[in-house]
Amino acid sequence: MATASYMEAGRDALAEEMRRDPLVWAVGEDLGRGGVFGQYKGLVEEFGPERISDAPISEAAIMGAAVGAAMMGTRPVVEMRFSDFALCAMDELINQAAKARFMFGGQTRVPLVVREPIGMWRSSAAQHSQSLEGWYAHVPGLVVACPSTPADTKGLLKTAIRSDDPVVFMEHKNLWALTGEVPDGEHLVPFGEARIVRPGTDLTIVSWSAQVHVAAEAAVTLAAEGISVELIDLRTLWPWDRDRVLGSVEKTGRLLVTHEAVSVAGFGAEIAATVAERLGRHLKAPVRRLGAPRTLIAYAPPLENAVRITATATADAVRSMVGRR
Structure with a gap:
């Protein structure tokens, strides 16, 4: 390495x-x-x-x-x-x-x-x-x-x-x-193979790119409260690893998809729809998405921060889905 x-x-x-x-x-x-x-x-x-x-x-x-x-x-x-x-x-x-x-x-x-x-x-x-x-x-x-x-x-x-x-x-x-x-030497990552960042049992978070690190921060906070989050990094959006996501949600019964992109028509909707269609009867809570509002990104840091999906917002969403708030 x-x-x-x-x-x-x-x-x-x-x-x-x-x-x-x-x-x-x-x-x-x-x-x-x-x-x-x-x-x-x-x-x-x-x-x-x-x-x-x-x-x-x-x-x-x-x-x-x-x-x-x-x-x-x-x-x-x-x-x-x-x-x-x-x-x-x-x-x-x-x-x-x-x-x-x-x-x-x-x-x-x-x-x-x-x-x-x-x-x-x-x-x-x-x-x-x-x-x-x-x-x-x-x-x-x-x-x-x-x-x-x-x-x-x-x-x-x-x-x-x-x-x-x-x-x-x-x-x-x-x-x-x-x-x-x-990794040293020849290192290839196949398309369509997601990565489990951390295993968990109470809820699945699916994300990608920089938002994975935000979700990981939220997962650490939640772990201290006794909430076990399984975090999946998709790595590729097309093809995307349906089997790994479905297997995780089948285990946890809950799904939260987070991404920095605007929520409206974002790729999170594709994941949410697929899980709802395949596992709807097995879910313990409705599927939920966290994405940016449909607005333009400003120069001013306070306005820019207002559209960010933060670790705090992610943790709050998880708590509401598992009935902790």
Whole structure:
């Protein structure tokens, strides 16, 4: 095991895959100077500007070129800088990359990874703070990954680069400095396999990305009160690990889904509906979701904090579901 930050783990994953496969390359704005957050620091020195490619400020052009390059046999890793900015390239990703394999009858593939930094981070306001993972999970043809730890960032990114389907890889900006143990050697995390962060018996919490750490904080507080929470980190939203979630809720009888994204039409609704349809008669309490209100994210920290799903709010929701308040 080695210790690495969330950012370093992603950089290591890309470097390892570029050394392994000469067809892997990266493209985006400011990659030559290491990327906006330092995710590409040092890579241009090792691989050169042909494989760590700086691009003009045009997300549509970046994505369109990468889709074409993927269809021609290379494996592009596209840096979209912020997930909000990727909205400028929706036609290229949604109408082209996600559909090409199907529309050409399997005669082509689009082995493309789109890295999108997500989430609230230091008063970045409404155009730099969104969590849009639910949008992508809705689109047939896309894989959606949302790692919460350095180990999963590395393992999922390596798996994504080797995938023959387009992967939207969503990294939370507030986790860049998070450190943790990363397995040595070849480390791959399969899509569709959730992680049990902590076992429990009274209630299941399902979450992903940075919200996993908020839920874990709540679980520690609740454990001191005698409430046992089983916390599941989905890791990928599509495919998502239905079997592990259903098995956990069947055991605990209660489900709370938490996420930073807006609650309305968020991916938590898909999980809640699936559990209600499959296990409705076995539930000890109605399924509950905690997500942001349908509002824009402000610059001002007090207003930004007003839309956060906190550990306190999570713990309060659990207490109400188990009849402790």
